[in-house]
Amino acid sequence: MIESHLPAVSTYAKDIDSLILLIGVLVGFWFFVCQGMFFWLMFKFRAREGHRTTYVTGEEKELARWVHIPHYLVLVCDLFIIVGAVRVWYDVKQNLPEPDATVRVIGQQWAWTFVQPGPDGQLDTPDDIRTVDNLHIEVGKTYHYKLESKDVLHNFSVPVFRLKQDAVPGRVITGWFEATRTGEFDIQCAEICGIGHGIMKGRIKIQSPEEHSAWMAQNSTPAIATASAE
Amino acid sequence: MAQSAQTVPHGGHEHHESHGLSYYLFPLDHKIIGMQYLFTGMFMALIGGFFAYAFRMQLAFPGMSVPFFGVVSAGEYNSLVTNHGSIMIFWVAMPVLIAAFGNFLIPLMIGCDDMVFPKVNRLSYQIFLLSVIVLITSFFVPGGGFGGAWTAYPPLSANAQYSLTPLGSTLWLTAVALEFVAFLLGGINFVTTVMNSRAPGMKLYDIPIVVWMIVIASILFTASVGPLIAGAVMLFMDQVVGTQFYDPAAGGDPVLWQHLFWFFGHPEVYVVLLPAMGITADVMVTFARKKLFAYRTVLYTAVGTGVLSFTVWAHHQFIAGIDPRMANVFTITTLLISIPIAEMCFVYIATLYGGSITFKTPMLWALAFVAEFLIGGVTGIFLGASGADIYFHDTYFVLAHFHYTFFPIAIIAVYAGLTYWFPKMFGRMMNDTLGKIHFWGTIIPFNMIFLPLFLLGAWGQHRRIYSYQNFPELAGDTMQNLRILATLSLVTMLLFQLVFLYNFFRSMFKGEKAGKNPWRATTLEWTTESPPGHGNWKEMPTVYRGPYEYGTPGRDQDFWPQNEPS
Numbered sequence: 001m002i003e004s005h006l007p008a009v010s011t012y013a014k015d016i017d018s019l020i021l022l023i024g025v026l027v028g029f030w031f032f033v034c035q036g037m038f039f040w041l042m043f044k045f046r047a048r049e050g051h052r053t054t055y056v057t058g059e060e061k062e063l064a065r066w067v068h069i070p071h072y073l074v075l076v077c078d079l080f081i082i083v084g085a086v087r088v089w090y091d092v093k094q095n096l097p098e099p100d101a102t103v104r105v106i107g108q109q110w111a112w113t114f115v116q117p118g119p120d121g122q123l124d125t126p127d128d129i130r131t132v133d134n135l136h137i138e139v140g141k142t143y144h145y146k147l148e149s150k151d152v153l154h155n156f157s158v159p160v161f162r163l164k165q166d167a168v169p170g171r172v173i174t175g176w177f178e179a180t181r182t183g184e185f186d187i188q189c190a191e192i193c194g195i196g197h198g199i200m201k202g203r204i205k206i207q208s209p210e211e212h213s214a215w216m217a218q219n220s221t222p223a224i225a226t227a228s229a230e
Numbered sequence: 231m232a233q234s235a236q237t238v239p240h241g242g243h244e245h246h247e248s249h250g251l252s253y254y255l256f257p258l259d260h261k262i263i264g265m266q267y268l269f270t271g272m273f274m275a276l277i278g279g280f281f282a283y284a285f286r287m288q289l290a291f292p293g294m295s296v297p298f299f300g301v302v303s304a305g306e307y308n309s310l311v312t313n314h315g316s317i318m319i320f321w322v323a324m325p326v327l328i329a330a331f332g333n334f335l336i337p338l339m340i341g342c343d344d345m346v347f348p349k350v351n352r353l354s355y356q357i358f359l360l361s362v363i364v365l366i367t368s369f370f371v372p373g374g375g376f377g378g379a380w381t382a383y384p385p386l387s388a389n390a391q392y393s394l395t396p397l398g399s400t401l402w403l404t405a406v407a408l409e410f411v412a413f414l415l416g417g418i419n420f421v422t423t424v425m426n427s428r429a430p431g432m433k434l435y436d437i438p439i440v441v442w443m444i445v446i447a448s449i450l451f452t453a454s455v456g457p458l459i460a461g462a463v464m465l466f467m468d469q470v471v472g473t474q475f476y477d478p479a480a481g482g483d484p485v486l487w488q489h490l491f492w493f494f495g496h497p498e499v500y501v502v503l504l505p506a507m508g509i510t511a512d513v514m515v516t517f518a519r520k521k522l523f524a525y526r527t528v529l530y531t532a533v534g535t536g537v538l539s540f541t542v543w544a545h546h547q548f549i550a551g552i553d554p555r556m557a558n559v560f561t562i563t564t565l566l567i568s569i570p571i572a573e574m575c576f577v578y579i580a581t582l583y584g585g586s587i588t589f590k591t592p593m594l595w596a597l598a599f600v601a602e603f604l605i606g607g608v609t610g611i612f613l614g615a616s617g618a619d620i621y622f623h624d625t626y627f628v629l630a631h632f633h634y635t636f637f638p639i640a641i642i643a644v645y646a647g648l649t650y651w652f653p654k655m656f657g658r659m660m661n662d663t664l665g666k667i668h669f670w671g672t673i674i675p676f677n678m679i680f681l682p683l684f685l686l687g688a689w690g691q692h693r694r695i696y697s698y699q700n701f702p703e704l705a706g707d708t709m710q711n712l713r714i715l716a717t718l719s720l721v722t723m724l725l726f727q728l729v730f731l732y733n734f735f736r737s738m739f740k741g742e743k744a745g746k747n748p749w750r751a752t753t754l755e756w757t758t759e760s761p762p763g764h765g766n767w768k769e770m771p772t773v774y775r776g777p778y779e780y781g782t783p784g785r786d787q788d789f790w791p792q793n794e795p796s
Contacts, residue, residue: 002621005689006703019617027608030572034579034604041582042597045518046589053781053788054584058524058577067524067576074572078565081615085565086558088617093554109392152386153484155549155624159690159703162621168485168551169385170478186703190624190692192379194392195305198695 009185009206010161011178012092017162019088026077092163096176099144103135107147107154107167110196112187118220129219133202135187138212139179147173155191158204164190179206258348259764264333265655266355270362271326277366278317279724285310285696290710290717292697305394307696308377313369315380316402319502320409321365323640325358327505328413328451331647332420332444334655338755338762339438341429341771341793346422354415361408368401376402379694381491384476384484388468400469407462410455417448429754429793431773435529436792438753438777439522442529443508447501450536454497461490488550492543499635500539504532506643507574510596513650514578516751517593518585519788521778523577531570531577538567548619557616564614571607575600586781586788590749591665595646598673599638606634609684627687630680637676645672645730652734653748657760658741664733671726678719682712752791753777 001024008014056063102123104115114135118127123146137143147156149167157164161177187202207215257263280298287294288302295301302310333351337344345351369375376398378387387403390396424437424445464475465487474480476487515522522528544552544560578600587593609631612618622628645668652660691704698704698713747756758767771793779790 002688002690005708016617016621019615020612020621023612023615023618027611031604031608034575035601038579038582038597038601041579041585042587045582045585045587047519047586051586053519053586055521055781055783056523056584057521058580059526063580064524064527067527067573067580070576071569071573075569078568081611082562082565085561085615085617089548089554089557089561089620092617092620093549093557152389152392153383153550157624157692159621164549164620164623166550168478170483171551173551186690186701188690188692188701191383192308192386192694194386195308195377195394197308198304198697199700201700 007160007181007183007185008162009179009181009183010158010163011180012088013160013162013180015088015091019084022084023081026081030074030077093175096144096174097142097178099176100141101138102144102146103137104146104148105135105156105167106150107156107189107193107200108150109152109194110189110200112156112189112200112202119216127220129216131219133187135202135204136212136215137179137204137206138209139182139206140209142176142178144174144176147175152193153191154189154193154200157188157190158185159188160185160204166191182206182208182211256352258344258352260333260337260345260348260351261655261762263351263355264330264335267325267333267358268330270359271322271330274317274321274325274362278314278322279727281310281314281317282720283724285314286717286720288696289698290714292699302696304696305374305377308379308694309369309375309395309398311694312377312379313365313375313402316406317365318636318640319380319498320406321362323502323636324409324413326644327502327509327640328420328444328447329354329358329416331440331505331509331651332416332448334651335755336420336423336441336444337427338654338758338766339441339753340424340427340432341754341767341773342423342427343765343767343770345419346427347419350415351419354412354419357408357415358412361405361412364401364408365405368398368405371397371401373398381495382465382487383491384465384468384487387487388465388476388484390469400466403462403466403469407459407466410459410462414452414455417452420448421445421452429771429773432792435526436773436776438508439511439525439528440505440508443504443511443532446532446536447504450497450504450539451501454494454501454540457490458494461487485547485551488547489543492546493540495546496543497536497539500535502639503635504536506599506639507532507578509643509647509650510578510599511581512753513592513596513646514581515778515780516650516749517590517596518582518587519780520581520583520585521780523580523583525776525778528574528577531573534570535567535574538563538570542567542614545614545616545619548616549623561614561616565611568607568611568614575604575607591660591662591669592646592650592749594666594669595642595649598669599642599646602634602642602673602676603638606631606636606638609634622687624693625687626683626691626693629693630683630687633680633683637680641672641676645669648734650749651755652737653744654755654760654762656738656741657744658737658739659744659748660737660741661733664729668726668729668733671729672723675719675723675726679716679723682716686712747791750787750789752779752789754792757791757793 002017106113112133114131116129117123118129147165147167149169154167155164165175184203184205187204189200284296284299285307287296373395376395378393386392387399393399467473468475474482476482476484511522541563545564548557613622744760754771773792781788782790
């Protein structure tokens with residue numbers, strides 16, 4: 001349902017979509033059973049002439065099981081969902097694969113700044129490439145992001161990756177992503193951050209290896225690097 | 231209860247016959263205090279609804295001059311959504327569900343003449359009224375009302391340099407803190423009264439479910455609000471005297487607030503849910519002419535839900551920068567809370583079995599509560615599952631989910647309760663035809679507002695954005711049309727509330743006389759005059775049986791009031 005409108009572009013996006021589908025099927029089943037039962041009882045036991053209520057307390061064994069058995073089944077469904085949720089969570093948030101590259105992501109009112117290593121492959125050296133609001137990455141490479149905030153809470157959200165992470169001032173939060181195809185997509189700030197929250201937008205440009213190295217070459221001369229810093 | 235009136239100094243009794251102005255302005259009578267809370271809550275609901283109208287118009291037609299409001303700026307947009315949320319939860323759901331129904335119903339349903347502490351009760355309302363005045367003042371100060379979301383996460387909320395609302399933030403926080411004080415006082419009163427002043431013969435399992443639910447909710451509230459008040463004091467000091475509890479530059483931590491807030495905030499959901507479920511239970515049994523299915527199970531699951539609700543708070547913070555391993559713990563606890571809630575829903579559905587159901591207006595609302603709340607319940611599972619929440623966090627899916635819980639709670643259940651107890655409150659019947667027009671005119675647009683929002687959320691629309699034109703993935707025509715559909719449905723729904731207001735105020739003076747027990751119900755409030763006089767009963771009732779004896783075999787009548795000797 002999500003992918004029909006919004007492509008899945010990271011290695012884990014499909015896992016998250018499948019988890020959502022699994023939950024959808026399980027809770028959808030319960031939802032329709034409950035509503036069906038509810039409306040059927042409403043119809044079946046509508047007031048009619050000469051009809052008198054059946055007197056039950058609900059504590060009779062043979063009646064109580066109509067409530068207790070479904071509730072054990074709900075527990076079983078919960079266990080499936082817990083296992084699925086924890087597995088996806090572990091892959092996305094807990095277990096960080098070895099990175100091919102690292103990018104620093106800095107949120108501040110109300111723009112995103114991205115810092116990537118220049119030709120030397122190291123962050124925090126003079127040849128770093130800084131960009132504002134546009135993140136250029138290479139398809140098929142595992143990136144670690146180091147997420148920071150300079151003022152209030154922000155949230156680095158890339159819907160096509162199915163990725164969100166809060167940026168908290170005073171902390172550096174590390175996570176990862178790997179894009180599976182090229183293209184240009186939205187970056188959002190998904191945590192209210194003041195009056196400009198609605199204009200805190202960015203674009204992620206996922207490039208083929210050739211495009212990406214061309215972009216790197218173009219931006220990594222010291223003169224341009226300084227220019228694009230602001 | 232007569233004994234309590236003798237042992238507790240009871241100011242109200244000295245003015246037994248005097249109904250002067252001060253009786254209504256500074257009342258001690260629980261019924262009048264309940265009405266004060268009810269009308270204040272209804273007034274605040276009008277403001278909250280108007281705010282929703284203003285920001286929904288901006289979303290559907292960005293940049294337009296909204297009729298009766300004007301152009302909505304980005305700052306005003308934030309303030310509107312923030313205060314819409316705050317008002318609807320703290321100044322509508324809480325005062326109406328707990329304080330209004332609690333005050334009005336508890337003494338009448340347990341058979342005593344008033345609350346145990348009538349003066350504390352009066353103080354509770356006066357502090358609440360003060361919080362209303364402070365909140366409304368905050369909309370008009372320089373810089374405008376607070377716009378940092380109802381969750382008020384620092385540093386945005388702590389620092390005027392970031393929020394740009396130096397006075398608005400502080401007044402908002404003060405108003406919220408005063409509101410908490412009011413409900414602490416009220417809650418203590420409710421619990422004490424129910425434990426001490428029940429009519430002779432009323433055992434714990436003879437207490438109507440709605441009273442139990444208000445008691446459990448009050449206990450949850452008093453137990454959870456402490457950390458938040460501490461947090462609010464620290465936030466206030468950060469704002470006003472420049473302490474740095476939440477400022478990382480000085481060794482503080484902004485995430486601390488989130489823990490304190492949600493440690494209260496999640497139980498708070500159940501604080502308002504339980505009374506709503508209680509109202510629903512009482513209305514359903516009356517119009518199904520059925521005993522509540524498994525009374526004790528309902529009670530135990532409510533307590534179980536309440537206890538579990540203290541262990542789930544960090545599911546609001548999965549991706550907020552807490553240790554990722556914590557998410558696994560909170561996913562488990564969050565999904566486990568679905569067990570007692572599912573059990574409750576099953577019990578409510580099972581209550582219809584074997585009944586004889588008449589679809590009067592209150593019953594329609596009660597049934598709608600169960601049907602709509604189910605949508606809110608099942609969509610919560612997507613958000614409690616950590617892996618799926620990575621995507622859904624802060625999208626309109628979350629927003630639609632909690633409106634499918636809070637709207638049934640704060641609006642649908644309240645209408646069920648108001649239309650059901652209206653005859654007791656005012657001694658007259660509401661018009662059933664107008665009631666049904668209002669019902670369908672509310673329920674159909676309600677679904678047409680929020681079902682599209684699930685879709686928008688699933689497609690990545692994030693919250694608290696005043697215009698989506700800046701986001702190419704969200705600016706397309708399909709999504710904009712869904713936004714327009716939601717907004718037009720909202721306007722329709724708000725217009726239909728005029729039908730209710732007309733019916734409500736007209737029936738108060740011109741409705742058909744109700745008599746003592748128009749619904750042929752079993753609980754004690756229906757055994758006295760409508761409306762009950764001061765002191766509630768001329769002769770205090772005695773209780774002989776449980777609350778829901780409908781269709782008892784071997785009796786001619788299909789209901790058996792609690793106070794009728796065998």
